[in-house]
Amino acid sequence: MKTLFFEVLNTLVRLTHFETESARLIRDELNIRISLDELASQFRKEWEDRYNMLISKGVYRSLRQLARETMISLLRKYSLSLSPAELDYFGNAISSLIVETSELYPDVIEAINALSQMSISMYILTNLDNDVAKKILLRNNLLRHFKGVVSSDLTKVGKPAIKIFQAALNRAGVPPSDALIVSGLVEDVIGAKFLDLKVVFVRRVDVQLPVKPFYEINTLTQLPEIISKLT
Missing domain, CATH: 1.10.150 (DNA polymerase; domain 1)
Structure with a gap:
């Protein structure tokens, strides 16, 4: 991965x-x-x-x-x-x-720090405006961990449309088989299916998922272990 x-x-x-x-x-x-x-x-x-x-x-x-x-x-x-x-x-x-009003979930710092040690490229893929996403990351001292932000205001299309996922893959220069979406939004689970992109769904809120994600986790600290199994 x-x-x-x-x-x-x-x-x-x-x-x-x-x-x-x-x-x-x-x-x-x-x-x-x-x-x-x-x-x-x-x-x-x-x-x-x-x-x-x-x-x-x-x-x-x-x-x-x-x-x-x-x-x-x-x-x-x-x-x-x-x-x-x-x-x-x-x-x-x-x-x-x-x-x-953005507040980091308590498991984020530990998980992102661990992933940063694993020589994996990390990007943001969001329906938020680019500047808003970057300000949230800056405010929470996370921006430095990510190689880029792919946002709906730059692609002019939002999740779950295929085009925004394709834009993210193009930006990173990887095929779907080498990528993993990490999200707590239903839109990602739906949209990623069209490109056979694997999704790790983070269950932050109680929602019904119309399709089954590749993995489902309760905390981001489970993510490094999942990644290590895939590589």
Whole structure:
């Protein structure tokens, strides 16, 4: 096994209080008179509905565009609308909150350090915007371990579309047989199957998998042992 492709979300980091902080930003900036919990719940639903719709259709949106569209649909409930400049502001601010609310899972440092000793090339493969992914890695002192970031805003297509996986393989210069996807997202398990790419699914959250991954692990510290068996 020559190359590992890591997702960021639900794999290396979780987002702590992202919806609450986004709701706080919206409420304070727009003076919406509603409880923070209720607004956070509404924001979460609009965000997830939009993201899941894009995933199911294989349609690409940058994170900032997803934030803009979430804002438009959320504010419709309050008969509010924003100018393009205001939507840009919230798109950037909400993207920044993804970085600020990211928190490393406790098993990441040990696992990445161990893998770094094994002379394996490691890349990031993510639906996050390139700059957001890099800022999360920088914030958590991980960027130096990865040879590059393959992101949906650069490939103009998101997981589970085949094109983003092909772009990752091209970037690393390896065939599918020499690569392994490490992810806690269902999108990777689905998309990788089309190219016969092996996926190690990291069960960070309780989700139903429509197809069986190559491996399933509960902690990233199991990964070096799996890699050593494959090489």
